[in-house]
Amino acid sequence: xxxxxxxxxxxxxxxxxxxxxxxxxxxxxxxxxxxxxxxxxxxxxxxxxxxxxxxxxxxxxxxxxxxxxxxxxxxxxxxxxxxxxxxxxxxxxxxxxxxxxxxxxxxxxxxx
Amino acid sequence: xxxxxxxxxxxxxxxxxxxxxxxxxxxxxxxxxxxxxxxxxxxxxxxxxxxxxxxxxxxxxxxxxxxxxxxxxxxxxxxxxxxxxxxxxxxxxxxxxxxxxxxxxxxxxxxxxxx
Numbered sequence: 480x481x482x483x484x485x486x487x488x489x490x491x492x493x494x495x496x497x498x499x500x501x502x503x504x505x506x507x508x509x510x511x512x513x514x515x516x517x518x519x520x521x522x523x524x525x526x527x528x529x530x531x532x533x534x535x536x537x538x539x540x541x542x543x544x545x546x547x548x549x550x551x552x553x554x555x556x557x558x559x560x561x562x563x564x565x566x567x568x569x570x571x572x573x574x575x576x577x578x579x580x581x582x583x584x585x586x587x588x589x590x591x
Numbered sequence: 592x593x594x595x596x597x598x599x600x601x602x603x604x605x606x607x608x609x610x611x612x613x614x615x616x617x618x619x620x621x622x623x624x625x626x627x628x629x630x631x632x633x634x635x636x637x638x639x640x641x642x643x644x645x646x647x648x649x650x651x652x653x654x655x656x657x658x659x660x661x662x663x664x665x666x667x668x669x670x671x672x673x674x675x676x677x678x679x680x681x682x683x684x685x686x687x688x689x690x691x692x693x694x695x696x697x698x699x700x701x702x703x704x705x706x
Contacts, residue, residue, distance in 0.1 A: 483633075511691040522595070522682055522697030523634065530692055568633050572691045577622070577647055579691070581633030 482506055483571055485582035494591045498556040502569035502582055505550065509571040512545055513579065514554045517566045526567075527554070559589045595698035597683050603704045604673055611669045612701045616685030623666050624695060625658055626682040627651065634682055634697075640666060673705045 484503045492498045500514075510531050515523035529536040529543045529552070536543050542555045556563055566586050570579040596615040604610050616623050621642050626634035637656070639647040642663035652658075655673075660666040670677055680702050684695035 513691070513694050515694070515697075520699065522684075522699045525694035525696070528692050528694060570633070570694075574691065577624070577639045577691075578636035578649070579634075579695070581635070583631060583633050 480505075481582075483569060483580050483582040485567075485569060485585050487585050488583070489586045489588070491588045491590065492559045494561055494589055495558045498554075498559045498563065498587055498589065500554040500556075500567050500569075500585050500587065502552050502554075503550055504552075504571050506571075507547070507550065508573055510573045511571065512543070512552050513570045513572070514541075514543060515568045515570060515581075516563075517568065517584070523568060556587075559587075561589050561591050563587060564589050595683055595685055595696050597681075597698035597701050599701055600699065601702045601704075603706060606675060606705055607672055609669065609671045610673060610703065611667055612681055612683075612703075614666045614668070614683030614698060615664070616666070616683070617687075617696055618664075620685035620687045620696070621663070622686045622688070622695075623660055624684045624686075625666070625668050626684065626697075628680040628682060628700070629678075637668075670703075673703075675705045678703055678705045 513528040514526040517523045566584045568584045570581045572579045623640040625637040628634045640660040655671045680700040682700045684697040686695045
């Protein structure tokens with residue numbers, strides 16, 4: 480049973496508009512929530528994270544929102560750029576463990 | 592230091608053969624992780640080292656898999672008697688300390704194809 484779900488396999492957005500990627504998780508015990516970005520033939524690259532004591536974290540064009548009651552997190556990219564086209568994975572973990580649990584990913588395509 | 596290095600980048604092997612992959616983490620990172628990614632899936636945790644000690648193993652790591660990190664630096668992942676289901680991207684990652692907030696640094700992976 481999947482503990483982390485990214486229900487949209489793909490998302491297409493125009494350059495300059497907002498991209499919103501969503502992720503749902505099942506276990507309320509997770510402490511950390513991360514987003515990774517992956518280009519073809521490369522390993523995932525850490526993008527941004529948030530801990531369970533926060534509901535928002537911002538880094539430049541990237542903002543992650545956490546809704547603990549809904550067990551939902553989202554990544555907003557504003558404005559979207561063609562270089563943002565990649566696969567985005569959300570991942571969750573807890574302080575007691577070391578493994579991150581990843582979703583299946585969402586492929587973002589930003590067209591110019 | 593240019594990041595996490597994995598070798599080889601690609602490996603094609605016949606079913607039943609043994610294969611070994613190498614990972615060189617970022618030098619100051621004491622934690623090293625192996626993950627596996629199959630088509631259409633996210634990375635799945637296999638095992639974790641703190642320095643030379645293997646502290647955690649996933650149920651995905653069958654008896655045919657063995658990982659080592661002999662001096663707390665590079666690590667090897669060996670798969671014995673490979674099966675077609677072992678075809679995947681094998682990812683190594685490293686981190687310093689326990690703070691998951693900063694994530695891991697992944698290497699580019701080794702793509703294994705079992706024919």
